[in-house]
Amino acid sequence: MERTEGEETVLAENGTTQENPKDGSICGFDSLHRLFQASLSPQLFQEVNRILLGRNCGKKVESIALPQPVKELSSKHYFDLQAFSFSADRESLREPRIVRVGLIQNSVALPTTAPFQNQREAIFQKLIPMIDAAGSSGVNVLCLQEAWTMPFAFCTREKKWCEFAERIDGESTSFLQQFARKYNMVINHIPRVGDFNESTYYMEGNTGHPVFETAYGKIAVNICYGRHHPLNWLAFGLNGAEIVFNPSATVGELSEPMWPIEARNAAIANSYFVGSINRVGTEVFPNPFTSGDGKPQHADFGHFYGSSHFSAPDASCTPSLSRHKDGLLISDMDLNLCRQLKDKWGFRMTARYEVYADLLARYVRQDFEPQVISDALLQKSV
Amino acid sequence: MERTEGEETVLAENGTTQENPKDGSICGFDSLHRLFQASLSPQLFQEVNRILLGRNCGKKVESIALPQPVKELSSKHYFDLQAFSFSADRESLREPRIVRVGLIQNSVALPTTAPFQNQREAIFQKLIPMIDAAGSSGVNVLCLQEAWTMPFAFCTREKKWCEFAERIDGESTSFLQQFARKYNMVINHIPRVGDFNESTYYMEGNTGHPVFETAYGKIAVNICYGRHHPLNWLAFGLNGAEIVFNPSATVGELSEPMWPIEARNAAIANSYFVGSINRVGTEVFPNPFTSGDGKPQHADFGHFYGSSHFSAPDASCTPSLSRHKDGLLISDMDLNLCRQLKDKWGFRMTARYEVYADLLARYVRQDFEPQVISDALLQKSV
Numbered sequence: 001m002e003r004t005e006g007e008e009t010v011l012a013e014n015g016t017t018q019e020n021p022k023d024g025s026i027c028g029f030d031s032l033h034r035l036f037q038a039s040l041s042p043q044l045f046q047e048v049n050r051i052l053l054g055r056n057c058g059k060k061v062e063s064i065a066l067p068q069p070v071k072e073l074s075s076k077h078y079f080d081l082q083a084f085s086f087s088a089d090r091e092s093l094r095e096p097r098i099v100r101v102g103l104i105q106n107s108v109a110l111p112t113t114a115p116f117q118n119q120r121e122a123i124f125q126k127l128i129p130m131i132d133a134a135g136s137s138g139v140n141v142l143c144l145q146e147a148w149t150m151p152f153a154f155c156t157r158e159k160k161w162c163e164f165a166e167r168i169d170g171e172s173t174s175f176l177q178q179f180a181r182k183y184n185m186v187i188n189h190i191p192r193v194g195d196f197n198e199s200t201y202y203m204e205g206n207t208g209h210p211v212f213e214t215a216y217g218k219i220a221v222n223i224c225y226g227r228h229h230p231l232n233w234l235a236f237g238l239n240g241a242e243i244v245f246n247p248s249a250t251v252g253e254l255s256e257p258m259w260p261i262e263a264r265n266a267a268i269a270n271s272y273f274v275g276s277i278n279r280v281g282t283e284v285f286p287n288p289f290t291s292g293d294g295k296p297q298h299a300d301f302g303h304f305y306g307s308s309h310f311s312a313p314d315a316s317c318t319p320s321l322s323r324h325k326d327g328l329l330i331s332d333m334d335l336n337l338c339r340q341l342k343d344k345w346g347f348r349m350t351a352r353y354e355v356y357a358d359l360l361a362r363y364v365r366q367d368f369e370p371q372v373i374s375d376a377l378l379q380k381s382v
Numbered sequence: 383m384e385r386t387e388g389e390e391t392v393l394a395e396n397g398t399t400q401e402n403p404k405d406g407s408i409c410g411f412d413s414l415h416r417l418f419q420a421s422l423s424p425q426l427f428q429e430v431n432r433i434l435l436g437r438n439c440g441k442k443v444e445s446i447a448l449p450q451p452v453k454e455l456s457s458k459h460y461f462d463l464q465a466f467s468f469s470a471d472r473e474s475l476r477e478p479r480i481v482r483v484g485l486i487q488n489s490v491a492l493p494t495t496a497p498f499q500n501q502r503e504a505i506f507q508k509l510i511p512m513i514d515a516a517g518s519s520g521v522n523v524l525c526l527q528e529a530w531t532m533p534f535a536f537c538t539r540e541k542k543w544c545e546f547a548e549r550i551d552g553e554s555t556s557f558l559q560q561f562a563r564k565y566n567m568v569i570n571h572i573p574r575v576g577d578f579n580e581s582t583y584y585m586e587g588n589t590g591h592p593v594f595e596t597a598y599g600k601i602a603v604n605i606c607y608g609r610h611h612p613l614n615w616l617a618f619g620l621n622g623a624e625i626v627f628n629p630s631a632t633v634g635e636l637s638e639p640m641w642p643i644e645a646r647n648a649a650i651a652n653s654y655f656v657g658s659i660n661r662v663g664t665e666v667f668p669n670p671f672t673s674g675d676g677k678p679q680h681a682d683f684g685h686f687y688g689s690s691h692f693s694a695p696d697a698s699c700t701p702s703l704s705r706h707k708d709g710l711l712i713s714d715m716d717l718n719l720c721r722q723l724k725d726k727w728g729f730r731m732t733a734r735y736e737v738y739a740d741l742l743a744r745y746v747r748q749d750f751e752p753q754v755i756s757d758a759l760l761q762k763s764v
Contacts, residue, residue: 029429209741212755228727231613240752257432257698261642269610347610353745355617356616357742371591372622373592373594
């Protein structure tokens, strides 16, 4: 089963797709948001949004209008396009710090059996209208998905995919630099790095949790599996991040229920914005592989379900991009909201960092003794 | 507006309540789960469950049948009653460790102006059939809500509510001990303690993050606001907890969108079960108070939205109890799932605790320098 660019997916009235779904799900609906919008009365839809997306909890998340040429790029090149705005209270001493941020999710463009140079070039070509759409919309900071220049080959454990590795100032960086220059955008470029997993291809790093101070705010990148570690998110927060991107590659059966939970929890707990990006589509490899779960060998890793979205420190989040289509998600965010939420909830103020520092210092020692109280006494008294 | 026991709420066909909602929401639907069940086709409902509740992601969460007398208690005393089961894989060396756990959410029974002794006694009386239902269902470990013996008076900042404080071996403990003895249950009793918030009433503790080793597994209690701190959850995990209860008291406008996010994230990140309990109803106090948000004084804290539920380490969770009614939620859980998920995802194995210990040790020092990289160089090269 090869997946090709430009496959047509038609949204039916009830928000489900009419194509025979290829992602192993029973119903190929495009996104939960669109499904609920089509299935519930406006009043109930608003109430479900309040709970699931946090609308009305903090500030409202509003849709924003984009220029007509940008919309035309979206329909011509068949990518999902959505745009929202997280607002914050006006303050008397600080000006709003509104940044326009974009996320791009995309499928690969050619079969994984094509020459590597052609695969990369075809991805460049399909990204051009999407990056142009972001630039023409005034996006200040744009983040692509994990390992965006290639199929997500780390499941195969074959070494040949290492050929996709590049120098920091290689072809992919040059490709992005032209757009960064043209639109005065900060573009995050995350090719094939990772801290924790897929240990066939990389080792743990020792470069800490750096935060990048850009013209548009302090940003950081928590790659893929790093989202499962709350302390990883915390580390970026303690270093002052205001927006943390999580470029990922993950499939439905493995992680779809976890996908919004972890990002939104990080945004809440650390009072910053999170941009979550997942690739989309099914990538079929020439040589089958096994997953160590006793199931037969298979040539694809499963369906990458897209669903890229932004989460905000006030527990709100945007609707997600399509589970099936390439997409560009744009959001305005007033970075003052980070400080406002720190002031409102006081998590930073109330955290017992000295207690945790002490616990972790003890935990990593060989003689760590967990704090366990037996109920022998209770049993006796009962 | 006083809220009295036994108020009738009728579920309409579409899962919404017909009463005029008193919780400030537009539509008084009983729970998201029941709303989606009534509004979506069975196929779409199953798919929404897969994503929102994690069904089919790990092991399935199945409903379990309860004895008829228990169901009769539920209808006679008008409390929500739901029961589920989290299963785990069978193993060859370890027997299943199935524990039956219960959560109780309840509204207060008398107006807050009644004599305190009567208020407490009336709560005891309304809890008796619910605890009996848990005991008769074979519940091994039962957890009540935060400050269950009283209205949640900590919003008022009036000192008179301190009268509800008791000795550890006081009246409330005696009340629970008779049931613990009768049913051989472990009952968690959480009267008026707290780590972080409502500082009019309590100070930060220095008793660490104890885990209680009971006959039915290692349990811990993370009280209310403690759920907002991922490191608090982590600390219970490092001390070996298998089930962590989060007895809470929280209202819709403040936290409803955060409620499932934080508990489920904790269960995922720490590979244990979480039981989340929130009280239900609106509690009106004799003397109005303000909330420091510029809004007029008011005599109630808002609607406590119930919605108690269990989360599992495989990212699944049960449907929630009612947003309006008292309720007893029961779930079987095979504690082997904790270790199985640690083995599957490897979060404990891959966590860089030594890095975090070092970061936190530096962070609590006055001379902490965040790791920030300026993009001045990037700007120049672009």
